[in-house]
């Protein structure tokens with residue numbers, strides 16, 4: 001594909017997603033274009049279309065994609081994959097929002113990194129709404145304690161909750177649960193919905209949707 005054709009394709013995907021979000025919800029929803037495992041030419045095309053908000057799963061890959069582009073006007077980067085505490089400093093240095101806080105230790109290492117670097121990303125807590133053993137995120141029953149601890153340790157920057165529903169279940173009840181938990185804990189941000197279900201998430205009150213393949217096209221294999 002020529003680079004113009006690629007930009008046109010991604011611009012069309014983007015316009016269609018934005019239109020569907022607008023139809024699904026009266027509120028302003030942030031479209032996070034998930035650029036993990038996408039070729040650099042597609043990232044460039046997305047920037048050419050005016051997209052400025054991106055999500056990445058891994059700190060190292062995010063550095064490869066974004067370090068040299070960090071000063072693009074309006075660029076906003078979300079970390080949406082699991083975070084190892086030894087990567088906290090790199091994550092704080094690069095990202096504007098870290099969505100995958102799920103345990104006290106990571107709150108402490110992020111807080112230390114923020115103090116050291118003089119830079120404090122917003123935080124979301126990831127909730128394991130399906131209580132799946134293999135999945136990251138705090139169990140719903142542990143959320144209130146983690147919210148409290150995060151507010152004490154890293155005051156002022158906890159803004160929302162994030163979830164990834166189990167693949168083999170309808171997503172609606174998980175989105176509803178996340179919205180309820182956010183309300184109970186006085187949090188506004190709701191990061192939920194991916195390529196296959198962002199419209200549904202919007203109907204359940206998502207403030208952020210994370211869309212990869214429907215935005216960019218299929219990813220490269222892991």
Ligand SMILES: *Cc1c(COP(=O)(O)O)cnc(C)c1O
Nearest residue numbers: 034080194195210211212213214
């Ligand atoms: C990869 C990923 C996405 C995007 O997935 P698509 O199905 O391609 O939209 C969203 N959220 C998280 C946490 C992801 O890891």
